[in-house]
Amino acid sequence: MKDVAQHAGVSTATVSRVLNGHAAPTPETRERVLAAIEELGYRPNALARSLRTTSTQTLGLVISDLLNPFFAEIARAVEDEARSHGYCVVIGNADESAEQEATYVRTLLDRRVDGLLLCPATDDPSLVREVSAGGVPLVLLDRTVRGATCPVVRADGSEALTALARRLVGAGHSRIGVIAGPPDTSTGRERTDVLTTALGGVAHVVHGDFRQESGSQAAAKLIDDGATALVVMDNLMGLGALGEIRARGLQIPHDIAFAVFDDQPWFPLLDPPITVIAQPTVEMGRAAARSLLALINGRQPDDVRLTAKLVLRGSCGEAEL
Amino acid sequence: MKDVAQHAGVSTATVSRVLNGHAAPTPETRERVLAAIEELGYRPNALARSLRTTSTQTLGLVISDLLNPFFAEIARAVEDEARSHGYCVVIGNADESAEQEATYVRTLLDRRVDGLLLCPATDDPSLVREVSAGGVPLVLLDRTVRGATCPVVRADGSEALTALARRLVGAGHSRIGVIAGPPDTSTGRERTDVLTTALGGVAHVVHGDFRQESGSQAAAKLIDDGATALVVMDNLMGLGALGEIRARGLQIPHDIAFAVFDDQPWFPLLDPPITVIAQPTVEMGRAAARSLLALINGRQPDDVRLTAKLVLRGSCGEAEL
DNA sequence: GCGCAGAAGTTAATCGATTACACACCTATG
DNA sequence: CATAGGTGTGTAATCGATTAACTTCTGCGC
Incomplete structure (x- = not known):
């Protein structure tokens, strides 16, 4: 910056004013400063600026x-x-x-x-x-x-979860597996609470950790326990759960119903396409x-x-x- | 930092020395400084530090x-x-x-x-x-x-692309659609060059822009042109192409063969699972x-x-x- | 011709760290 | 006992910007 000032024959204060669009400098001075900046390829140091301006x-x-x-x-x-x-x-x-x-x-x-x-x-x-x-x-x-x-x-998923619960129960499912997030996260708890409440007594909850691997494990456990429907509270765990369903050769929705919280661009490409609760x-x-x-x-x-x-x-x- | 120094009864230089693990300060001084830091909840300003140390x-x-x-x-x-x-x-x-x-x-x-x-x-x-x-x-x-x-x-995909080309040609495909990246990117050009060379004259190339939408459009065009196999050079365009294939009700691999450059965790879940060239x-x-x-x-x-x-x-x- | 307002630009303090150099003190040595 | 060397700290310059306060200059009114 000092170089620029020298090059343009002004002080650093003036350079700074040009840089920050202050009213003061003459159009002519401004021109000279801009030319010097251009010529020297000067770029202001954001660290110094931030230090000064907080x-x-x-x-x-x-x-x-x-x-x-x-x-x-x-x-x-x-x-x-x-x-x-x-x-x-x-x-x-x-x-x-x-x-x-x-x-x-x-x-x-x-x-x-x-x-x-x-x-x-x-x-x-x-x-x-x-x-x-x-x-x-x-x-x-x-x-x-x-x-x-x-x-x-x-995002509030209460309404969507309740609607989903009604459908599942309405379709006659009586053992519904829920793969939830960790109980010490607000989304993990709240979504699960809403869903289990809406489902009445037919929900079996297993907590995962929002990772794919935990989704497969939870799915395995719930399927072993006889779940006829699976609701997964996050797309990564959904991926894991889907893998487990495929690995067992189960057909969706014939053998098991399936829904995920979070939409993903590839969910519509699966056969059948996956029902989801989409967050904005x-x-x-x-x-x-x-x-x-x-x-x-x-x-x-x-x-x-x-x-x-x-x-x-x-x-x-x-x-x- | 000045506050910390004052609190510990030392100069800022000493505080800095403690912070940076210099050999100099006495264990006793060090203790006092650390105590002051703790007490005041002091956190060094990374901007100032960076400005000084570059x-x-x-x-x-x-x-x-x-x-x-x-x-x-x-x-x-x-x-x-x-x-x-x-x-x-x-x-x-x-x-x-x-x-x-x-x-x-x-x-x-x-x-x-x-x-x-x-x-x-x-x-x-x-x-x-x-x-x-x-x-x-x-x-x-x-x-x-x-x-x-x-x-x-x-990542070098030449070998993989060549092997893929051999398979497609070996399987009797004679109109193979290639959905390539933009011609002004190195990956867009190189991958396409390798593949078309390996395919001999049977390749039809359409350039996309590495976005899903361009994948669907390119797929539509190539399918209209009678392609019996589709190779897509990026996973997002692959997603778009798959959507187009599904929308037309075509069966993979019976009606059309399909492969993508870039693996994704959900590719194995499709029916049939998608053949890919996986990059590390x-x-x-x-x-x-x-x-x-x-x-x-x-x-x-x-x-x-x-x-x-x-x-x-x-x-x-x-x-x- | 004098005083003064307002504009344009400069000087220098400042932000919060690091660090070369100076200094005081302490020990070991010839 | 003077001196050299080492150790622990303090002083102050510095990084590269912004900006308050001050200086200088210009033009205008009376």
């Missing part, structure tokens, strides 16, 4: 698993929204581990992100408190924690980014609750269109 | 599309490898757009990443030159550019990260060429296991 124009996003397309879509949406407001997003991959999550959150805070979006790995509010104590704007996404005091953006991932991501930006700008956004929708495709034996 | 311990990774599981896996692998060496990764999503790619690269450079991993959207070497001119370590991943002078990490994504990501770290540490890593493998599953009419 603003990085960056949001942190800590998600549970990049390989889960659900989170990948969310990440994409967050990024789009953030970019359109002149912000960058740094993504941290917690890998469903509370410890790695904490590490990432701290790293991002150390780098002074202007705000943080978090899909918490567990219910435990201590990390959230730590962030809030640091005064960093925080929005929770997809999952919440006990006694959260910050805005939360999530893109809207979730965008809404979360918007809430966070609002918080950064000193406003107090409300919680956002979007609705997940039941998409019937045939894997539960329903009439196809 | 090292951010951060790698930039610019990929074409986060929603493409192929790149998501790579990103994951890069991140793992980087973390194990004490580095963070900032991911930029270029969305297959050269313009957005350039924007991201510049943003990352402005933030002074220690090195950059790039999956270039096009062949055009100008962006690569710009980075090199800035003296920032750079490694290309998956794709290369014309006249690249930096290390490149990619995790190894690619790790190798790229390692090469970049080597470059950062002043070594000159060689190009890495991993091999993609043909996985026969039945969708080309081959005998199943």
Whole structure:
């Protein structure tokens, strides 16, 4: 920057003013500075700028698993929204581990992100408190924690789950296997609670860990226990469960009915296509980014609750269109 | 930091020494400083540190599309490898757009990443030159550019493609549709060249853009043209092509043989399971990260060429296991 | 011709760390 | 006992930007 100033025959203050579009500099001075910048190929040092202004124009996003397309879509949406407001997003991959999550959150805070979006790995509010104590704007996404005091953006699947339960029971299923998320995540618990309540006494719940492998294991167990229908609470576990069903040579929906929470582009390609509860991932991501930006700008956004929708495709034996 | 120093009754220099594990400070002083840090909940400002040391311990990774599981896996692998060496990764999503790619690269450079991993959207070497001119370590991943002078990490599918071609021709196909990537990407061109050469004259090539929609369109066109086999050069376009095949009610492999470049966890679940050419994504990501770290540490890593493998599953009419 | 307002630009402090150099003190040595 | 060498800390410069406060210049009114 000093070089540029010298080259243009002005002070660094003037260069800075040109860079930041201040009113002061003469069009002529501005021209000279821009020419010098061009000539020297100067690029401002964002670190120094941020250090001085205490603003990085960056949001942190800590998600549970990049390989889960659900989170990948969310990440994409967050990024789009953030970019359109002149912000960058740094993504941290917690890998469903509370410890790695904490590490990432701290790293991002150390780098002074202007705000943080978090899909918490567990219910435990201590990390959230730590962030809030640091005064960093925080929005929770997809999952919440006990006694959260910050805005939360999530999808509500109650209606869809209830409708699904009615259909399954209506179709005469009396042993319905539920592959749930970990009991110490809000989504793991809430979805399961709603579904089991709606199902009355016919639900058999096995908890997985939102990974494919746990889906196969849970499916194996539930099928052994005589389940005639399987509802899986996440797409990765759904993948695992499907593998197990195939491996046993069972026919959907004849031998076993099947539904998954989370839609995926390839579910319609299966035979039969898979009935799902689709979450509005893109809207979730965008809404979360918007809430966070609002918080950064000193406003107090409300919680956002979007609705997940039941998409019937045939894997539960329903009439196809 | 000043507060911590005051609290512990030492100078900031000593605090810094404790923080950075220098030999100097007495165990007793060290204790006092650590206590003060603990008590005040102090966290060092990474921006200031980086400004002073000119090292951010951060790698930039610019990929074409986060929603493409192929790149998501790579990103994951890069991140793992980087973390194990004490580095963070900032991911930029270029969305297959050269313009957005350039924007991201510049943003990352402005933030002074220690090195950059790039999956270039096009062949055009100008962006690569710009980075090199800035003296920032750079490694290309998956794709290369014309006249690249930096290390490149990619998968070689020649053998697998040739083997696949032999099988298709051997099975009597005489109109084989190829859905290729854009001709201005190295992977788009090279894979297609190898395959068409191996197929002799029976290939009909349509170029897509690595997106699902273009896969359906290309498939439609090729099927209309009487193709009895379809080879798709990327999993997203594969998804689109499969949708088109399903929509027309065609049976794989009876009506049409089908194979995809890139494996996906759900391909084995289709009926029949999809024959693929699997790329070693995790190894690619790790190798790229390692090469970049080597470059950062002043070594000159060689190009890495991993091999993609043909996985026969039945969708080309081959005998199943 | 004088004073003064307003514009354009400069000087220098600042953000929060790192680190070369200086300094004080302590021991071992000839 | 003077001196050399080592050890633990403090002082202050530095990284590259922003910006408050100040200076200089211009033009205008009376």
